[in-house]
Amino acid sequence: MSHLLLISDSAELRQHVADAARTRISVIGARPIPTGPSQLFQQLGSGAAIPQIVLIDTDAGLDDALSLSGRLSAEVPGMAIILFSEQPDSLALAALRAGARDVVRPDADPDELRDVLNRAVQSVNGAQQGHGDPASNGNASTKGxxxxxxxxxxxxxxxxxxxxxxxxxxxxxxxxxxxxxxxxxxxxxxxxxxxxxxxxxxxxxxxxxxxxxxxxxxxxxxxxxxxxxxxxxxxxxxxxxxxxxxxxxxxxxxxxxxxxxxxxxxxxxxxxxxxxxxxxxxxxxxxxxxxxxxxxxxxxxxxxxxxxxxxxxxxxxxxxxxxxxxxxxxxxxxxxxxxxxxxxxxxxxxxxxxxxxxxxxxxxxxxxxxxxxxxxxxxxxxxxxxxxxxxxxxxxxxxxxxxxxxxxx
Ligand SMILES: Nc1ncnc2c1ncn2[C@@H]1O[C@H](COP(=O)(O)OP(=O)(O)OP(=O)(O)O)[C@@H](O)[C@H]1O
Ligand SMILES: [Mg+2]
The missing domain is CATH 3.40.50.300 (P-loop containing nucleotide triphosphate hydrolases)
Structure with missing residues (x-):
């Protein structure tokens, strides 16, 4: 699994993501949500690896979460952004405009969350290789x-x-x-x-x-x-x-x-x-x-x-x-x-x-x-x-x- 960063204050969500990802994840608090990539990387500390997948809990501030998503997707090519929201349905269009690749409920079924994460990994890998490779990405566990x-x-x-x-x-x-x-x-x-x-x-x-x-x-x-x-x-x-x-x-x-x-x-x-x-x-x-x-x-x-x-x-x-x-x-x-x-x-x-x-x-x-x-x-x-x-x-x-x-x- 690629390097994951969760921006949230919820211990429950942190555990949920860690369980679904089956890997160690980095977490930073969401109050306040970083305004852009540079502030985010500062908070991670020098020497920390740049996360490839960033999960943002919109509970702490929807506008700030969308604004960060927009800046990350524009300024850090290849990074996959996933938003957590209680109402994914009503957030869809705004999330799309802010460059997020998925919106998930915080209490989503672990299998569903794992599926979303696997898909994000695939898109990150595809971006890093500079080309999509449908044959290798389309394995049975994550194929749509x-x-x-x-x-x-x-x-x-x-x-x-x-x-x-x-x-x-x-x-x-x-x-x-x-x-x-x-x-x-x-x-x-x-x-x-x-x-x-x-x-x-x-x-x-x-x-x-x-x-x-x-x-x-x-x-x-x-x-x-x-x-x-x-x-x-x-x-x-x-x-x-x-x-x-x-x-x-x-x-x-x-x-x-x-x-x-x-x-x-x-x-x-x-x-x-x-x-x-x-x-x-x-x-x-x-x-x-x-x-x-x-x-x-x-x-x-x-x-x-x-x-x-x-x-x-x-x-x-x-x-x-x-x-x-x-x-x-x-x-x-x-x-x-x-x-x-x-x-x-x-x-x-x-x-x-x-x-x-x-x-x-x-x-x-x-x-x-x-x-x-x-x-x-x-x-x-x-x-x-x-x-x-x-x-x-x-x-x-x-x-x-x-x-x-x-x-x-
Ligand atoms: N349950 C329904 N009640 C009333 N009208 C319906 C119903 N289902 C479909 N229609 C109407 O029937 C017409 C044909 O439907 P639709 O275009 O979805 O069929 P289609 O199988 O895609 O057709 P085609 O084979 O030409 O592509 C449309 O005008 C649609 O509004
Ligand atoms: Mg038709």
């Missing part, structure tokens, strides 16, 4: 979780779910989530998040960003929630420029840098989607609650099985779930031969949120669609399978039996 949102059919809610999931994860773990639009021709993540990107996928797979994960980060587009995004190229014609090898390399680099890498994809099994699935730890499969959609899903699952693609987690989400479709959750499960993870109800607020470019999970709504999306996020942040509500929509009359037969055919 790559979640691909896919569907055989178009228009079933991939972008809606991917953008909400990413925003939800970013709110839970600010600065640690990136959403990549791999619908290379017609991607609309930028529109779903109301972003006006300076750079797109083409810029991050070409030029200086390819070689260096630190440089790559500067080519990402930031969302107010602390989410990073890679938006699709502006013209569909540019899609030809993006090879599967580009995608594989990009995803490996991002997984070494971020805790969560969420992928939106184009419908079907095109090369870009397959490259995304190949790199994914989790596959989030989406279907609409109708016979053609469910049948197509069954075919897609068959093909994935034949291709030998396996995933740590597979999450089946049925969108547009309402009681008027005549299909039930058990019809879907019987047809595709696997369990349904989550039913996402049809809700007019979803359309409004997409049109406004403000995902539902950016706000604290209590409507049924927002609640289900929040449960989906919880599945990745807590791994709580049982928290997901898959209560069936009530089938209408006896029509569903016919549809069930049709679907299973």
């Amino acid at each position: 979780r790559v979640i691909a949102v896919v569907s055989p059919k178009g228009g079933v809610g991939k972008t809606t779910v991917a953008s909400n999931l990413a925003v939800g994860l970013a709110r839970a773990a600010p600065l640690s989530t990136v959403l990549v639009d791999l619908d290379v021709q017609f991607g609309d993540v930028a529109s779903a998040l109301n972003l006006d990107p300076d750079y797109t996928l083409l810029d991050v797979i070409r030029g200086p960003a390819v070689q260096d994960s630190m440089v790559l980060k500067t080519f990402l587009t930031q969302h107010p929630t602390g989410l990073y995004t890679v938006c699709a190229p502006l013209s569909p014609a540019d899609a030809d420029e993006v090879t599967t090898a580009d995608i594989v390399q990009l995803l490996q680099t991002l997984a070494a840098e971020f805790r969560y890498v969420v992928l939106d994809t184009a419908p079907g099994l095109n090369d870009h989607a397959l490259a995304a699935m190949d790199q994914a730890d989790d596959l989030l499969l989406l279907t609409s609650l109708d016979v053609p959609g469910v049948r197509a899903m069954r075919k897609e699952l068959d093909i994935l099985r034949d291709l030998g693609l396996s995933f740590e987690g597979r999450h089946m989400v049925v969108n547009f779930a309402d009681s008027h479709s005549g299909l039930s959750k058990s019809d879907v499960e019987a047809t595709i031969g696997t369990g349904v993870t989550l039913l996402l109800p049809r809700h007019r607020g979803v359309l409004a949120s997409v049109n406004q470019g403000v995902p539902l999970l950016q706000n604290d709504g209590r409507d049924p669609a927002t609640k289900q999306l929040r449960k989906l996020v919880g599945r990745f942040t807590t791994g709580a399978m049982q928290s997901v509500d898959t209560t069936e929509p009530t089938p209408v009359g006896g029509r569903h039996r016919v549809l069930r037969k049709r679907a299973q055919r």
